[in-house]
Amino acid sequence: MIERISGTRRTWCTVMKALCYLSLILVTALTAFMILYVLFRGVPHITPQLLFTKPSTLRHTIGILPDILNTIYIVIATLVVVLPIGVGAAIYLNEYATNRKIVELIEFAAETLSGIPSIIYGLVGMLVFVQFCSLGTSLMAGALTLVIMNLPTIMRTTQESLKTVPESYREGAFALGAGKWRVIRTVVLPTCVNGIVTGCILSIGRILSESAALLFTAGFAHNINGFIDGLGSAGATLTVALYVYASERGEFDIAFAIASILMVLTVIINLLTGYMGRLMKRRNGQ
Amino acid sequence: MNLREFIDQKGYRHNPRRLMEDIIHMVFLILGLVAVGSVLVITVYLVISGLPAIFRIGPVEFLFGTRWASTAAEPEFGILPFILTSIYGTAGAIIIGVPIGFFAAVYLAKMAPKKVRDAMELCIGVLAGIPSVVYGLVGMTILVPGIRILFGVPDGATLLAAIIVLAVMILPSVINVSLTSLQAVPREYEEASLALGATDIETYFRVTVPAAKSGIFTAIVLGIGRAIGEAMAIMMVAGNVANMPSIFKSVRFLTTAVASEMSYSSGLQREALFSIALVLFLFIMIINAILNVLKTGGERR
Numbered sequence: 286m287i288e289r290i291s292g293t294r295r296t297w298c299t300v301m302k303a304l305c306y307l308s309l310i311l312v313t314a315l316t317a318f319m320i321l322y323v324l325f326r327g328v329p330h331i332t333p334q335l336l337f338t339k340p341s342t343l344r345h346t347i348g349i350l351p352d353i354l355n356t357i358y359i360v361i362a363t364l365v366v367v368l369p370i371g372v373g374a375a376i377y378l379n380e381y382a383t384n385r386k387i388v389e390l391i392e393f394a395a396e397t398l399s400g401i402p403s404i405i406y407g408l409v410g411m412l413v414f415v416q417f418c419s420l421g422t423s424l425m426a427g428a429l430t431l432v433i434m435n436l437p438t439i440m441r442t443t444q445e446s447l448k449t450v451p452e453s454y455r456e457g458a459f460a461l462g463a464g465k466w467r468v469i470r471t472v473v474l475p476t477c478v479n480g481i482v483t484g485c486i487l488s489i490g491r492i493l494s495e496s497a498a499l500l501f502t503a504g505f506a507h508n509i510n511g512f513i514d515g516l517g518s519a520g521a522t523l524t525v526a527l528y529v530y531a532s533e534r535g536e537f538d539i540a541f542a543i544a545s546i547l548m549v550l551t552v553i554i555n556l557l558t559g560y561m562g563r564l565m566k567r568r569n570g571q
Numbered sequence: 572m573n574l575r576e577f578i579d580q581k582g583y584r585h586n587p588r589r590l591m592e593d594i595i596h597m598v599f600l601i602l603g604l605v606a607v608g609s610v611l612v613i614t615v616y617l618v619i620s621g622l623p624a625i626f627r628i629g630p631v632e633f634l635f636g637t638r639w640a641s642t643a644a645e646p647e648f649g650i651l652p653f654i655l656t657s658i659y660g661t662a663g664a665i666i667i668g669v670p671i672g673f674f675a676a677v678y679l680a681k682m683a684p685k686k687v688r689d690a691m692e693l694c695i696g697v698l699a700g701i702p703s704v705v706y707g708l709v710g711m712t713i714l715v716p717g718i719r720i721l722f723g724v725p726d727g728a729t730l731l732a733a734i735i736v737l738a739v740m741i742l743p744s745v746i747n748v749s750l751t752s753l754q755a756v757p758r759e760y761e762e763a764s765l766a767l768g769a770t771d772i773e774t775y776f777r778v779t780v781p782a783a784k785s786g787i788f789t790a791i792v793l794g795i796g797r798a799i800g801e802a803m804a805i806m807m808v809a810g811n812v813a814n815m816p817s818i819f820k821s822v823r824f825l826t827t828a829v830a831s832e833m834s835y836s837s838g839l840q841r842e843a844l845f846s847i848a849l850v851l852f853l854f855i856m857i858i859n860a861i862l863n864v865l866k867t868g869g870e871r872r
Binding site: 290294297298301304305307308309311312313315319322323326369370373374376377378380381382387390391393394395396397398401403404405406407408409411412413433436437440464466490493494495501524527528531532540541544547551552554555556558 | 592603617806856858
């Protein structure tokens with residue numbers, strides 16, 4: 286068959302095919318290069334001193350323990366606030382809403398939110414949470430900004446998994462005399478835990494990689510605090526610390542060390558979401 | 572109607588469970604409306620804090636002024652350099668990133684063995700998940716010196732470096748969205764084309780791709796949105812000088828203009844930064860609107 290087509294056609298096919306392979310190789314090489322380069326430059330500089338101390342101007346040492354703690358605090362604070370709102374909104378859309386207009390409005394809002402760049406979240410977060418709510422430049426203000434950013438993610442993943450809960454489950458529970466809230470609490474929510482967990486993992490990924498929105502809301506201090514004090518005071522997350530060390534202080538070794546930690550976390554998060562996706566697919570297949 | 576009549580009408584007195592259910596319904600409705608409220612708050616705040624400076628400076632001078640000297644003795648606030656840089660930078664990223672993403676998506680959708688596709692899914696996920704400051708860091712240490720040496724310019728932190736970083740950063744969304752739309756093309760289209768004697772490659776590019784064109788277009792618009800909104804990565808590689816854009820000059824984008832001066836700004840300068848954010852927001856809203864049109868158009872088909 287292939288011999289019977291004309292020369293120009295054959296050349297065209299070969300060129301197109303070559304372009305496809307080339308692009309794919311480029312993308313793969315790029316990913317591999319990013320990972321390996323960052324690890325190669327960063328891992329040698331990960332020392333116990335870096336991981337378990339705070340920066341000291343006296344001894345001229347840099348430690349990222351405060352940044353690690355801040356990152357953990359901000360992840361926890363964000364998830365604690367965004368989960369009820371996001372899951373609740375998804376439940377409303379999927380279980381309660383009867384008015385087409387309201388559903389469209391909420392979905393449109395969620396889509397708009399997911400398209401807004403993080404620098405704008407940073408600005409508005411600064412105006413609303415830092416100044417208007419007078420939280421000051423603090424992890425809490427940063428976390429609340431991230432809540433709005435991650436709301437669409439949690440809503441979407443929860444909604445997707447709510448849609449896979451079979452209608453018969455709900456009908457069965459209703460038939461047994463359960464009220465709507467009871468059905469949601471005892472039947473619907475437990476079956477869509479996977480989707481909620483996926484949303485959490487995705488959100489953690491976004492929080493870890495966020496910098497622009499946190500720069501003006503959470504600031505860049507490097508102090509070790511407890512959870513409650515930490516939320517009330519300014520602090521840099523790992524990503525913000527990376528930016529500060531690389532861009533403003535020229536400490537590339539430290540920046541690469543942080544980058545390699547973030548890189549490993551990114552890979553882990555992707556493996557986890559992939560695993561969750563397969564888990565959900567398998568369950569829906571059954 | 573007073574409260575008592577309302578309670579009687581709803582039958583809450585005899586049926587407390589219904590009262591509970593209705594309260595819970597209201598709670599969920601409120602949670603659902605948080606997203607709507609957030610969009611409103613963001614819009615209102617940006618407009619309120621962004622408009623005054625535009626009128627104080629003068630809309631024409633602000634939008635079409637070519638000089639930005641916010642801290643000079645006689646400050647000038649012209650943001651045309653930022654607008655043009657954002658447009659050129661985004662266009663450059665699209666020109667480089669979209670073809671690569673497009674061909675990779677065609678390969679993954681149509682030719683890749685399952686193993687390769689699974690591996691690439693992880694690759695693309697990682698590429699999408701890498702924090703933008705890490706892209707900035709790698710750009711700073713490889714691209715910037717590379718461009719300086721390769722093209723013999725005094726400083727490698729240029730628009731070109733920013734374009735390359737942006738091109739890489741939009742790849743995952745371009746690939747993912749095109750991939751989904753290519754996979755959604757009915758198998759019958761391709762079978763018909765193959766039966767008419769077209770080769771498989773011809774089928775993919777002459778039948779499948781045109782059938783998926785609205786999805787691929789969506790991918791491009793999404794890429795534009797990502798590129799125009801990116802701040803930190805390009806702040807680290809673009810040099811951050813308010814020049815009119817040129818490929819080998821240090822430049823400042825709309826996003827980086829806001830980010831770089833915010834921490835020490837005051838007075839009219841600060842208000843002007845909010846105005847820049849408002850302009851950026853308008854760009855994003857236009858892109859969102861185009862995406863919406865594409866989506867509803869796609870659904871109708």
